[in-house]
Amino acid sequence: MSTLANAFQTNITNLIPYIVAGYPTREVTIEFIHLLASEGVAAIELGVPFSDPVADGPIIQLAAEKALEKGVSLADVFSIAQSVRDQGNDVPLVLFSYYNPLLSYGLKQVAEEAAKSGFTGFIVPDLPYEESDALRIELEKVGISLVPLVAPTSEERVAKITSTAKGFVYCVSSLGTTGVRSEFASNLDSFLQQVRATSTVPIAVGFGVSTSTQVQDLQKKADGVIVGSALVKRIMDLEQELSNEDKKQEALNSIRGFVKELLS
């Protein structure tokens, strides 16, 4: 299994898709991971559904709500990853979770289980640098990277945050929550340059990236591009088809088509 930082060199593309684990089902999530891996993505963010996702916009909120209705838990997310590994797929997997489900599970146990089931990175959107020591220490023990977020408003905090970054640095494209939008922060370019200047690991940009034009543009400025809500929206539009055995393959093809389009 390649390390997270290496993923940007060794994989075919620098796309990092985000999906909500267990949405629409645990089984389909596993199929998505294989599909995305076969398109050569750099890594996959697997979102742990949470009841109160303050950093997320309406699409990911709704998908998380639907996953929670089916009882998807952190333990299920580990078992999804484990299944993918057991099936011989070594695509880098990044666990995206709010802090409370991790705390509730126990940080030490989370780190150990995550390592065992094959996660190489963690993103915790409501855990700023100042509060992150406890988790980072546990993750370091098992060789998992804690990927920090930086925002266009981080300013003098950027250097401090990037100093402990592992894996990659997640640059938030604009203020607000995750979700499709047409414009990024007006200072995005200088912000990305600032992060680049202080970071010793690759930088990836996300929040609101939904079209291939945006992906093309951001690829020039960052090492990786994260697409979440736009992909989850596509999955949501195909929810019924994905749960119908006769139509599932067609729906998966359509999602593959969307990923290819993003990269075209």
Place this chain on the structure above:
Amino acid sequence: MAKLESRFGSFGGRFVPETLMNAVLELEKGFEAALDDPTFETELRDLLRNYSGRPTPLTFAKRLTEYAGGAEIYLKREDLNHTGAHKINNTIGQALLAKRMGKRKLIAETGAGQHGVASATIAALLGMECKVYMGEEDVRRQAQNVFRMELLGAEVIPVTSGSRTLKDATNEAMRAWVAAVEDSFYLIGSAVGPHPYPQMVKYFQRVIGDEARAQMLEQTGSLPTDVIACVGGGSNAIGMFTAFVDDLAVKIHGVEAAGKGLDTEEHAASLSLGRPGVLHGSYSYILHDENGQIIPAHSISAGLDYPGVGPEHAYLKEVGRVRYTAVTDEQAMEAVKILCELEGIIPAIESAHALSEAIRLASNGSVAEKILVCLSGRGDKDMGTIREYFKGEIQ
């Protein structure tokens, strides 16, 4: 220069997205600077006195005392504030701070609508824009408060995510703040949220206890033996308790909402039945399941219907300085009726939780004891709920 602690023991902290960190740090600096500026204090005192009507009275509840048949009961009359509850103390303070920091747009969350109304009120007074996020379910239940806010010039935004109540309104207000962080001020309604909010809300609410302590000494010649307040997020309680925390002889009681009972799943007793976790930016006692998913709370009182509690209460519980207990919907409603009939005061259902515990303690106490209760708000807003509850019983 003032420097405030971000933690109460192990509780509190600042668990917010990086996109909000700069705003939260800016707020901390702005608040600390205001604390060092005597003109801020002067402006604050002026509005509390000449706009909200402070100091609020301390009322000896003679007939209620006779009814309980033991200790004397005193009521701190926060219900007599402008807009009908203690909430205005905090909104005046935070809005003045917003003005001082050059932010003209206020964002607030509300459950029952009391904090929303208090925010809309101060926004009108100071000529600011005000957006209030309110769960769709609460918009429906509290139509009159929605109208009040709109009449005061605020925009009420119904929130359709999650359980469509206060916790979801808080999520949405935080999201809205992230998106408009440069020119907006998030006016939080209780002693919750990331640092410096719990410290700041305590600072603006401690006027309740400071006044009450002086009034007890002046009117009765001694401190109370017991102090009681209801606890949802815990802002009136922390405002009352702070003045008495160092008076170790004074017993302090916080009363949570037990809803339909602590043996049911429908309650809002984060301290009594929850366990530590992170919600809305701070580490405190919260109601969550074994997977760390937040469980919606229940209380007949919309103001206590919240699955978390301010981090300082978690600390006061842990060190044993405050005893936290819980009162059911039924017990609270009985206390509403008793206070109406014996004292001619219609209390907010929130405050009736504290009253219920006060009556219980007083009836077990001796005549030499004095119980101070925070009557945090009036019950005008609860007419619909009260009428519905006593349907058939009260004509």
